[in-house]
Amino acid sequence: MSDARLVVALMAAALTFDAASLRGQTSTLAIDSLLRRVHTLDSSLIVRSRALDSVRRSLIRAVPPVDVRRGAMQVRTTADLEPRVRTAVDSVAVLIERRGGASLAARVAAHVPLVARDSTRSIFGAVPVLSFASDTSGRWPSTTHRPIPASATSAEVADALAGMVEQFALQGVDSAFGAWIMVGRVPLRPARPSEAADGYIEIMTAESAALRRCQSGDKESCLDVLGVDSLPGARLARWYAPQDYRTLLRAVAPAREDSAAVAAWVRCREDRDEPACVVAATSLANDRVPTPLSATARVTFLREVLEAGGANAYERLVTTDGSVRTRLTEAAGMPLDTVVGRWRARISESRPERMRLRPGLIVASLGWTGALLGLALIRRGPWA
Amino acid sequence: MFGQTLYTQWKWNRDFLAFYTAVGFAAPLVILWIALPHLGLTSALELVSVGNAVGMTTAVIASVAGLTVAWQGYGIDDRVGHIYALSLPITRRRALAMRAGAAALVLALPALGVWVGATLAAGQVALPATLHSYAGSLASRALLAAWLAHACMFALRYSAGRQAKMVLATLLVGLGVLGIAVVLLPPVRGALSSGYAFLISNPGPFGVLFARWTLIDV
Numbered sequence: 001m002s003d004a005r006l007v008v009a010l011m012a013a014a015l016t017f018d019a020a021s022l023r024g025q026t027s028t029l030a031i032d033s034l035l036r037r038v039h040t041l042d043s044s045l046i047v048r049s050r051a052l053d054s055v056r057r058s059l060i061r062a063v064p065p066v067d068v069r070r071g072a073m074q075v076r077t078t079a080d081l082e083p084r085v086r087t088a089v090d091s092v093a094v095l096i097e098r099r100g101g102a103s104l105a106a107r108v109a110a111h112v113p114l115v116a117r118d119s120t121r122s123i124f125g126a127v128p129v130l131s132f133a134s135d136t137s138g139r140w141p142s143t144t145h146r147p148i149p150a151s152a153t154s155a156e157v158a159d160a161l162a163g164m165v166e167q168f169a170l171q172g173v174d175s176a177f178g179a180w181i182m183v184g185r186v187p188l189r190p191a192r193p194s195e196a197a198d199g200y201i202e203i204m205t206a207e208s209a210a211l212r213r214c215q216s217g218d219k220e221s222c223l224d225v226l227g228v229d230s231l232p233g234a235r236l237a238r239w240y241a242p243q244d245y246r247t248l249l250r251a252v253a254p255a256r257e258d259s260a261a262v263a264a265w266v267r268c269r270e271d272r273d274e275p276a277c278v279v280a281a282t283s284l285a286n287d288r289v290p291t292p293l294s295a296t297a298r299v300t301f302l303r304e305v306l307e308a309g310g311a312n313a314y315e316r317l318v319t320t321d322g323s324v325r326t327r328l329t330e331a332a333g334m335p336l337d338t339v340v341g342r343w344r345a346r347i348s349e350s351r352p353e354r355m356r357l358r359p360g361l362i363v364a365s366l367g368w369t370g371a372l373l374g375l376a377l378i379r380r381g382p383w384a
Numbered sequence: 385m386f387g388q389t390l391y392t393q394w395k396w397n398r399d400f401l402a403f404y405t406a407v408g409f410a411a412p413l414v415i416l417w418i419a420l421p422h423l424g425l426t427s428a429l430e431l432v433s434v435g436n437a438v439g440m441t442t443a444v445i446a447s448v449a450g451l452t453v454a455w456q457g458y459g460i461d462d463r464v465g466h467i468y469a470l471s472l473p474i475t476r477r478r479a480l481a482m483r484a485g486a487a488a489l490v491l492a493l494p495a496l497g498v499w500v501g502a503t504l505a506a507g508q509v510a511l512p513a514t515l516h517s518y519a520g521s522l523a524s525r526a527l528l529a530a531w532l533a534h535a536c537m538f539a540l541r542y543s544a545g546r547q548a549k550m551v552l553a554t555l556l557v558g559l560g561v562l563g564i565a566v567v568l569l570p571p572v573r574g575a576l577s578s579g580y581a582f583l584i585s586n587p588g589p590f591g592v593l594f595a596r597w598t599l600i601d602v
Contacts, residue, residue: 205428207428352602354598355596356521364586365528365592373481373535377477379543
């Protein structure tokens with residue numbers, strides 16, 4: 001066996017060996033404790049498998065040679081990708097300077113993202129892609145980004161890198177705020193039109209009494225459904241009215257131990273039995289009642305906070321200590337009620353009007369219809 | 385002469401037109417009658433889903449109506465050796481232009497059926513304040529889609545003549561080959577995807593067919 005293979009084999013053995021696993025084979029009478037032990041060993045195995053995979057990757061794939069650097073942003077890539085990556089890094093560095101300031105620059109500088117050619121499986125063979133890793137030095141990436149097509153433009157590469165920067169931006173921020181935002185990133189890029197339209201559709205079609213109050217101007221209810229503040233009372237009473245229960249029960253079911261509630265849940269869903277809906281909904285534990293709004297709505301609200309706060313909003317967001325409300329208020333530099341008003345106004349302006357017949361569509365459709373008819377008319381030959 | 389052409393078109397297609405107009409009228413009502421008892425008039429998201437179902441059905445009806453009228457017009461003429469068309473004291477181009485104009489007029493009937501049916505259906509639903517019905521917009525799209533589908537078949541039949549089936553088969557095979565090329569040849573995938581995106585989006589030729597079709601939306 002060669003030296004390199006011996007080293008790899010020894011490393012693999014060292015990483016996968018766990019003396020505790022031997023003790024895990026001793027019999028224990030309590031089934032629950034055995035199950036817990038199995039879960040612990042599973043977790044241990046997953047962690048060690050990841051470590052082993054990262055060692056394999058580092059042995060097989062060298063770090064790309066080209067170093068592209070601009071401001072706090074440093075990226076390693078290959079020579080053929082350098083022009084696209086350089087343009088992308090320039091635009092991302094501008095984003096960091098404008099929206100993030102020193103705090104974001106420090107977080108970004110702690111990483112050296114990697115952009116390289118790779119391939120991914122498709123139905124018929126492999127497809128070339130550009131893969132992104134957040135670190136060249138770490139054993140495994142601290143953030144992830146799905147690959148993009150190998151033919152991606154510099155703008156698409158910039159978008160992918162900016163997505164990683166948004167994930168870096170949440171690193172080191174306290175867990176309560178991380179849990180509130182749910183998606184693991186701070187929205188620094190401008191919102192896409194489809195994102196705003198999706199937000200509008202979600203808010204206008206979500207069935208929640210609290211959301212309806214929010215739409216009619218009750219800012220406290222808005223902050224409640226956004227998870228910033230909690231109004232007094234149980235979640236079910238605060239967020240949902242009885243007419244919303246049937247839709248709510250499509251998303252969540254009572255605990256399976258409560259057979260009466262489960263039977264009511266089935267009647268509610270299948271027979272549209274309103275009293276059964278009430279029984280099933282009221283049997284839900286408070287922490288099982290889902291929030292009326294998705295994480296996307298919180299992202300749009302956080303984006304509004306950052307835009308209201310101006311250039312140093314991100315800095316204040318991550319350096320302020322305290323509750324989510326305190327952080328958001330400091331970041332926005334204005335009362336949250338005002339931000340809620342701005343957020344609601346922006347949502348209202350984002351109505352997609354998907355069914356409006358635009359003149360461009362009519363002209364194009366009539367134009368193509370005329371062109372196709374013209375194709376038949378210009379033929380000079382016989383009828384058949 | 386145009387009146388005579390219009391009458392001929394009507395005579396050839398009235399059964400089909402009556403069928404598509406009736407289906408276009410009934411589809412929104414039937415879909416809502418089936419769906420509403422399950423929704424209980426409360427679910428905004430589900431009402432949007434039902435609106436989508438009505439919209440998709442309408443798109444199919446309008447397209448098939450357009451294709452049928454073009455196919456039927458040429459088919460009847462072709463079976464008798466185009467004697468009727470040849471007997472007219474006008475040029476081929478003028479006759480075809482009048483035939484296309486007459487088809488455009490009669491294709492307004494299924495769209496009218498859609499509009500009346502969709503308006504009645506929307507009137508039966510107590511829509512939440514956040515939702516709106518789009519019966520007029522849906523009928524307008526149906527008319528545009530019917531005209532476009534008619535023009536596609538009209539161009540195929542009168543340009544290719546008796547080779548129409550072969551041309552159609554070639555087009556279908558060509559599309560299949562392009563579909564396989566997208567999967568097997570990654571380098572051309574970008575260009576083909578861009579071409580496909582152009583075809584199905586505004587201002588591409590089939591933008592109106594692949595735009596949003598719904599009766600109920602935000």
